[in-house]
Amino acid sequence: MKKDELTLVKEIRDRFSLPEDIGIGIGDDAAVLNLKRSAILTTDLMIEDVHFELSYTSFYHLGFKIVSVNVSDIYAMGGDFKGFLFSAGVPETVSDQDFKELFDGIEDALKHYGGFLIGGDLSRSKNIVLSGFAVGEAEKPILRKGAQAGDLIFITSYLGLSSAGLNLLNNLSDDEKRFIKSIRNFKNCKEYPDRLLKFEGINEILERHLMPIARKPDKFKHIAKAMMDISDGLLIDLHRLCEENKVGAEIYLDQLPIHPAITKIADYLNIEPMNPILSGGEDYELLVISDRQDAKEFGLIPVGRIVEEKGIYLIDPQRGKIPTKPEGWQHFQ
Numbered sequence: 516m517k518k519d520e521l522t523l524v525k526e527i528r529d530r531f532s533l534p535e536d537i538g539i540g541i542g543d544d545a546a547v548l549n550l551k552r553s554a555i556l557t558t559d560l561m562i563e564d565v566h567f568e569l570s571y572t573s574f575y576h577l578g579f580k581i582v583s584v585n586v587s588d589i590y591a592m593g594g595d596f597k598g599f600l601f602s603a604g605v606p607e608t609v610s611d612q613d614f615k616e617l618f619d620g621i622e623d624a625l626k627h628y629g630g631f632l633i634g635g636d637l638s639r640s641k642n643i644v645l646s647g648f649a650v651g652e653a654e655k656p657i658l659r660k661g662a663q664a665g666d667l668i669f670i671t672s673y674l675g676l677s678s679a680g681l682n683l684l685n686n687l688s689d690d691e692k693r694f695i696k697s698i699r700n701f702k703n704c705k706e707y708p709d710r711l712l713k714f715e716g717i718n719e720i721l722e723r724h725l726m727p728i729a730r731k732p733d734k735f736k737h738i739a740k741a742m743m744d745i746s747d748g749l750l751i752d753l754h755r756l757c758e759e760n761k762v763g764a765e766i767y768l769d770q771l772p773i774h775p776a777i778t779k780i781a782d783y784l785n786i787e788p789m790n791p792i793l794s795g796g797e798d799y800e801l802l803v804i805s806d807r808q809d810a811k812e813f814g815l816i817p818v819g820r821i822v823e824e825k826g827i828y829l830i831d832p833q834r835g836k837i838p839t840k841p842e843g844w845q846h847f848q
Contacts, residue, residue: 518611520637527618531625531632537597538633546633548598548650555651557588563643571684571692574613575699576725577645578620584746585649586628587729587799591744592658593736594651598633599625601647604640620726628729657732661741662760662804664823669803669815671730673774674749675788676716678795680724683714683780695721714783716776727799735813741804748794752802754827754841763826765836766793766819793829794842 518526524541533540539547561567561581582599589596601621605614625632630649684695691708698704701722711717722728732742741760745752749766757764771792781788803815811817822828829837 518614523614523637527632530618530622533598533631533633537631540631540633541635546598546600548633550597550650550652552652552654553656555589555592555594555653555656556648557585557651558646558648559584559588561645561647568684569643570689571687571695572725573696573699574609574616575620576696577643578617578622579624579726580620581645581647582621582624582628582630582649583727583729583799584797585647586624586630586651587727587744587746589649589651590729590731591742591801592651592653592656593732593739593742594653594656596628596630596649596651598631598650599647600633600650601635601645602637603635603646604638604642604644606640606642609643657736657739657742659741659743659756659759662756662762662821663740663806664762664821666740666804666806666821667808667810667817668753668764668766668819668821669805669810670745670749670818671732671800671803671815673772673777674745674793674798674800675777675791675795676720676723676774677727677797677799678724678791679777679780680720681797682784682786682791683720684724686784687711695725701726714776714779716774716779719774720776720780724797727797729799730801732801732803735803735805735810735815738805738807738810738813739803740806743802745798745800745802747796748842749802750793750827750839751841756802756804757821757825757827760821761825763822763824763828764819765822765828765830767830769832770816770818772816793839 528541538549586596694708701718704718743756753764777788827839827841829839
């Protein structure tokens with residue numbers, strides 16, 4: 516990178532301004548947000564070769580994703596996203612163009628979610644390390660705690676798409692990976708290398724892994740008794756919620772929606788389709804607990820219920836009740 520830190524910070528400050536009625540942004544030792552309700556704070560890291568692979572991930576993807584994964588936590592608490600602090604450690608080999616793409620991604624994500632970049636830090640580093648810190652607010656934050664036996668378990672959309680996308684990306688040729696890396700808008704991409712055209716829903720699975728969209732809960736948060744985002748996998752995240760409430764859960768396998776792309780990729784990679792659905796991470800859909808029988812009318816998908824008996828159980832129409840381990844993504848195992 517040719518630009519020095521002072522030049523970079525000035526460019527970032529000029530690019531990301533904060534309206535005076537919202538607070539004070541970049542330029543002081545700390546930012547100021549004028550919040551009127553309970554503050555919600557969250558942070559997430561993205562580290563090269565742990566959370567992402569640069570052979571198929573662009574700096575634009577990284578910028579968009581680091582915002583999304585943090586906003587997802589704000590939404591999972593029923594909050595409104597307000598401000599974002601971003602810090603980065605990057606090697607000298609990162610070019611000025613790479614840095615511009617990184618902040619292009621951040622800017623587009625902020626426009627999508629309606630929040631503001633309010634500060635951060637930059638440093639030289641051996642590998643790329645990105646850190647996001649999101650600030651939100653809510654009248655009454657929705658916690659993981661609040662579930663009771665008899666409550667119903669809901670999700671907000673298909674699961675396993677990100678995991679399927681990751682598995683597919685890791686099996687692409689170098690040319691195919693370079694092509695994927697060049698895409699900024701997966702929804703509108705219609706031209707893929709011939710081999711990838713056979714995968715129905717290719718846009719959706721690649722977007723879910725490389726540029727996930729956090730699920731806003733405004734339509735249903737008023738009926739949620741407990742809620743969290745599904746970042747590490749349905750089983751392990753549901754286990755965490757149950758542990759918080761000292762309860763167990765049953766998941767009805769015949770009610771879990773299966774995206775056609777999951778079936779295609781599972782067949783191609785010779786894996787069981789239900790594995791990414793139950794244990795795949797980084798979907799950033801929401802896990803919602805409610806006692807409302809009419810929750811489907813608010814766009815929620817019923818997949819199980821909370822029970823008194825501790826543990827997570829899969830209910831299969833043929834094999835009955837199957838105890839299962841809370842598998843999913845864990846940094847330390």
